[in-house]
Amino acid sequence: MDFLIKGSIIGIIASVIGLMLKKNVPEFALLLTVSAAVTILYFAFDVLGDVKDFVYEVAENGAISSALLSPVLKCAGISICAKLASDVCKDAGYAASASAVELVASAAALYAALPLMRTVLKMTESFL
Numbered sequence: 001m002d003f004l005i006k007g008s009i010i011g012i013i014a015s016v017i018g019l020m021l022k023k024n025v026p027e028f029a030l031l032l033t034v035s036a037a038v039t040i041l042y043f044a045f046d047v048l049g050d051v052k053d054f055v056y057e058v059a060e061n062g063a064i065s066s067a068l069l070s071p072v073l074k075c076a077g078i079s080i081c082a083k084l085a086s087d088v089c090k091d092a093g094y095a096a097s098a099s100a101v102e103l104v105a106s107a108a109a110l111y112a113a114l115p116l117m118r119t120v121l122k123m124t125e126s127f128l
Helices: 002-024 026-061 066-092 095-127
Strands: none
Touching (some): 002 026, 066 095
16 A cells, blocks of 8 residues: 555645646646656556456456456546546646547547447347
């Protein structure tokens, strides 16, 4: 859990320094925010790799196809990346760009979930 503490401290320090910089040099405040977000995301990806391995291990033991889990994990990754990008856009004052990022992320998640939807449809057809 030390990654959570490190990430939180980095986020708080970056926010305080960003608030001080935003008055005089808003460009540097945005760069600081993005840099802090990328650093914190590094900690998250390190942990998420272990979570992914665990999910696949559980699926293997439970006889669940990895083809069913892969779209779910992809959608979770898309969600995380989209949230970060959208928040950076909102922080910079570009709400329209943030909405566009969210729209593209929704489309990407739907696309990533297509194999899962096809599998569900095939299962439904087999029952009929």
